[in-house]
Amino acid sequence: MLHQADVLVTNHLSGDAEKLGLSRDRVRSLNPRLVHGHIAGFADRSDRPAFDVVLQAETGYISMTGTDREHLAKLPIALVDVLAAHQLKEGILLALIQRASTGRGAFVEVSLEEAALSGLINQASNQLMTGHVAAPIGTLHPNIAPYGELFPCLDGGRIILAVGSDTQFSNLCEVLDRGALATDPRFRTNRDRVVHRAALAEALAPAIALHRRDTLLAALQAAQVPAGAVRALDEVMGSPAARAMTLSSTIDGVMTHRIRGNAFRISEL
Helix, strand or coil, rough: CCCCEEEEEEECCCCCCHHCCCCHHHHHHHHCCCCEEEEECCCCCCCCCHHHHHHHEEEEEEHHHHECEHHHHHHHHHHHHHHHHHHHHHHHHHHHHHHHHHCCCCEEEHHHHHHHCCCCHHHHHHHHCCCCCCCCCCCCCCCCEEEEEEECCCCEEEEEECCCHHHHHHHHHHHHHCHHHHHHCCCCCHHHHHCCHHHHHHHHHHHHHHHCCHHHHHHHHHHHEEECCCCCHHHHHHCHHHHHHHEEEEEEEEEEEECCCCCCCCCCC
């Protein structure tokens, strides 16, 4: 099979390659045009076993997730595995494009550790530029407010705000009929709002509690204020987008349902 394959993907400890007959030298000798993709656990310790939750801990995700340092949490999905898979996919696609020109295969390696580090984005930049060590703050954003604040609504639903500019904040205040908040010295700029975010949340909560979730969301969307409903998975899976992505098939006489892995669409210009 390897003689005819275009791509091989492996995931094992470094010492197992020889036992499996999948060492780089052997694979290259069998098919020099093969693109061999490999996922390792750690960048410099290919013999160290790794699982997603281990890398979430080792690369800082768990230290930043939760409500405070005594109540940490892991992400509810295997995000590090997903990040590594996407990185490997991109590397394999580039290697295939290169092969079209050179006729030669390639070995593409991604570690869970490096994939997780690449996903730290703004948190890594904050630490590298300022020395700031991110602490768990629940859903909040460290540099923007109100961004990540959760509020209960009249009907028991909840919304989350993602206000990223002064204009959006002013529009939020208008929708809530709290225009004075936009000119309050404590909340006039984003910097002010971050410093006084607890007072801001206390001022917004009673106004938001007067509205039903979906009615308020519609008004916020009309005013170009980024906000979302906090939906449980049963509500999410009933949405038009989720229904369109649901794949159903019968396997061994059992009807199964799952979400399509590819989220992109390709069409003519």
